[in-house]
Amino acid sequence: MPASLADRVLALAAGDAPxxxxxxxxxxxxxxxxxxxxxxxxxxxxxxxxxxxxxxASAAAxxxxxxxxxxxxxxxxxxxxxxxALAVQLALTFPVTNDPWFLELYAVALLALAGAGGRDAPxxxxxxxxxxxxxxxxxxxxxxxxxHYFAGDFPAFLVGRGEGFAALFQWLLPAAEVARLQGYQPxxxxxxxxxxxxxxxxxLSNAVWIAELTLPFALLWRRTRTLAAVATAAFVLALALxxxxxxxxxxxxxxxxxxxxxxxxxxxxxVFLALLALALAATALAPGPALLExxxxx
Amino acid sequence: MVKRxxxxxxxxxxxxxxxxxRGLVARFGVDPWKxxxxxxxxxxxxxxxxxxxxxxxxxLVLVDEASLPEPVRARLERFRVERRALGRLREPEDVAxxxxxxxxxxxxxxxxxxxxxxxxxxxxxxxGKEIFSxxxxxxxx
Numbered sequence: 001m002p003a004s005l006a007d008r009v010l011a012l013a014a015g016d017a018p019x020x021x022x023x024x025x026x027x028x029x030x031x032x033x034x035x036x037x038x039x040x041x042x043x044x045x046x047x048x049x050x051x052x053x054x055x056x057a058s059a060a061a062x063x064x065x066x067x068x069x070x071x072x073x074x075x076x077x078x079x080x081x082x083x084x085a086l087a088v089q090l091a092l093t094f095p096v097t098n099d100p101w102f103l104e105l106y107a108v109a110l111l112a113l114a115g116a117g118g119r120d121a122p123x124x125x126x127x128x129x130x131x132x133x134x135x136x137x138x139x140x141x142x143x144x145x146x147x148h149y150f151a152g153d154f155p156a157f158l159v160g161r162g163e164g165f166a167a168l169f170q171w172l173l174p175a176a177e178v179a180r181l182q183g184y185q186p187x188x189x190x191x192x193x194x195x196x197x198x199x200x201x202x203x204l205s206n207a208v209w210i211a212e213l214t215l216p217f218a219l220l221w222r223r224t225r226t227l228a229a230v231a232t233a234a235f236v237l238a239l240a241l242x243x244x245x246x247x248x249x250x251x252x253x254x255x256x257x258x259x260x261x262x263x264x265x266x267x268x269x270x271v272f273l274a275l276l277a278l279a280l281a282a283t284a285l286a287p288g289p290a291l292l293e294x295x296x297x298x
Numbered sequence: 299m300v301k302r303x304x305x306x307x308x309x310x311x312x313x314x315x316x317x318x319x320r321g322l323v324a325r326f327g328v329d330p331w332k333x334x335x336x337x338x339x340x341x342x343x344x345x346x347x348x349x350x351x352x353x354x355x356x357x358l359v360l361v362d363e364a365s366l367p368e369p370v371r372a373r374l375e376r377f378r379v380e381r382r383a384l385g386r387l388r389e390p391e392d393v394a395x396x397x398x399x400x401x402x403x404x405x406x407x408x409x410x411x412x413x414x415x416x417x418x419x420x421x422x423x424x425x426g427k428e429i430f431s432x433x434x435x436x437x438x439x
Contacts, residue, residue, distance in 0.1 A: 095332060095383040095422050106312055113301045120301050127305035131312055135336055138316040142337035145320060146330070147418040157342055157416055164339055179397050184423075186344060190423035242341065260341040 012220050013129035019261050021125040022118025025073060027112050027265045028128065031254045031272055033066040035080055036104055038276045039247060040089070045283040050092040061085035063166065066183075076119075079111035100248040107255065122237055125258065132255040133216035140212025145259055152205035160184055165242035172201040211235055219259045223235040229259035248274060299334075327385030327413060327426075344423075346376065346382045347412040348390075350397060352404040361397070370396045381411060386428075394432035405434040 003011070016024070025168040040059035048055065065082035070075050077090035086105050090097060107128060114124045146155035158164040159173065160181035170178055177196055184191040196202070215235065235254040240249030249270055319335030322328040330337040350361040363371060373396045381388045390409045396409050409430040417424045 007302075010302075010305070044388060095330070096379055097334075097392070099331065099334060099336050099338050103336075106308060108309055110305065113304055122303060124306055127309060130309050134309065134313045138313075139338070139340075141331040142316065142320065142330070142335060144342040146341040148341050148416060150420065153416060153418065153421040154339070156421070158339075186342070186349065186416075186423050187415075187425075188305065188423065189425045190422050192416075193420060208398075236401040248338075 008157075010123070010126045010130070013133070014126040015222070016122055016125060016262075018118055018121055021121035022114075022124055022260060024110065024262060024265065025121050025128075026069075026072075026116075027269050028254060028258065029075060029078060029114075030066070030069045030108060031265075031269060032107050032111065032251070033062065033069045033078055034273055034276055035247070035251055035254075036064040036082060036086070036108070037066040038280050039101075040085075041280055042283045054088055054092055058085040058088040061088075076114055076116045079108050079114070082108050089277050100245075103131075103135055103248075103255075104253060105176070107251075108133075121264065128255065129219070129258050132252075132258060136212055136252075137216040138220075140209045143209040143212065149205045149209050151195055152202040153194050155195050155201070155205045155208075156181055157186070160194055165239055168238070168242035169201060169204065172198055172204065174198075181298055208239070219256070225259045226261060229264075230255050232256040232259075246275075246279065247264055276278060300337070306339045322387075322401070323366065326387050328387065329385065332383045342416050343382075343416075344414045345368070346378055347410075347414075348378050348381070349410045350393075350409065351408040352397075352401060353406055353408075354404075358408055363399075367400050370400045382413075384433065385413075389428050393436070394430070395437055398432070398434055398437060405435070406436075408432075 037059065040055065040062050043050075044052065044055055044059060062082055062085045065078045065085070068078035068081060068178050076229075086108060089101070090105070092210075093101070110124050110127045110131060113127075114121055143149050143154075146154075148157070155165070155169040158166040159170050159178060161185075162182065173196060177198070181194060181196075186196070211231075215228055218224040219232060221228075234257040236252045236256065237249050238253075240246065252271060254265065257268065314335070317336045319328065319333050320330075320337070322333065323330050323335070323337075329343055330341050331343040350363070351358040352360075352361055363374065366374070366410045370393075374393050377388070377390050381390070392409070393409060394407045398404055401407075409432075410427060412425050413432070414423050414425045414429045416422075
């Protein structure tokens with residue numbers, strides 16, 4: 001029977017031996033579930049304005065799921081245990097649930113489809129790769145649709161607010177321009193213009209959405225996959241560290257590593273888990289919303 | 299086959315939903331940063347300004363939020379958060395009801411909501427204001 005269009009599309013992101021695919025899923029599963037567990041604890045530590053009992057219960061379930069992910073015989077059950085906990089968190093946070101959380105949900109939902117002993121691992125891996133490419137593409141498409149990057153308006157706005165990835169762009173502007181942008185009160189009607197004349201600033205602004213629209217294709221094309229995986233992880237980490245969106249950066253970098261050679265993610269896992277432990281320790285040392293807000297941990 | 303279809307369905311949703319979310323932003327003023335549109339850092343997401351007014355001796359007087367009972371303030375805060383996320387899909391009738399319950403002397407309430415965006419043509423901020431007026435008789439069950 002000839003392959004359907006859907007199968008051919010899925011195959012663009014497939015091609016791994018079942019054992020390799022299962023190994024990749026194992027690494028990602030361990031990270032994503034640990035990420036969800038630590039995220040929930042950070043929410044608890046920050047006093048997130050949701051029912052603490054339900055949040056605590058969902059955190060416990062995510063903790064159990066993260067633990068299961070490290071037990072090879074039971075690892076296929078881990079994501080399935082996490083899904084109800086995420087459903088509870090969606091009910092607690094909707095409609096203000098943040099976008100990285102939805103990426104986590106989608107990834108966990110796909111991981112839940114993998115069976116025992118690596119069954120269906122190639123299919124799930126292809127799904128996760130497509131998910132990564134789709135989400136990265138949409139981040140660029142959305143920037144294109146709002147039109148705030150062509151002349152650098154949104155980065156200039158962030159410089160004015162001292163928010164987001166302002167630090168990545170600010171050094172490209174003379175001090176007087178930074179002072180001008182910071183002098184506006186954005187809630188005042190007509191504040192601005194949040195527009196600058198520096199060509200390098202505008203070029204960097206456009207490079208952001210262009211990278212987000214083109215990297216997904218480079219990720220899916222096998223010949224450029226490794227290079228694109230490195231570029232995507234570096235790009236996301238740079239943007240996210242600039243924006244102090246640490247939580248999203250770690251999650252997306254791990255998804256990008258699905259396109260890199262098989263051993264990379266496994267070798268880097270201890271580093272990523274250590275970063276999660278660091279976030280948790282920082283939350284324990286400085287409970288309250290300040291750390292969460294400063295670093296947008298989640 | 300079931301799992302393959304589940305993967306395809308999830309990917310189709312992930313691919314198409316952000317387009318629908320963009321439509322909700324355009325049509326209802328939903329927050330671009332919310333509802334899984336993956337439009338973080340695509341456009342500013344500024345706080346909403348919400349003010350309550352009640353008629354007193356023929357003119358509208360600003361309600362001092364600090365003077366309101368805690369349940370009313372909590373409802374108002376919830377409205378601020380949800381309105382910012384859901385735009386015009388979230389109306390403030392429950393806030394009006396709570397305020398009128400707490401202020402039996404007031405014959406009605408006016409709620410002003412101001413949202414600020416960045417205009418891509420001028421690169422300046424532009425505000426849009428919406429007014430919701432509720433008369434006590436209107437809200438009677």
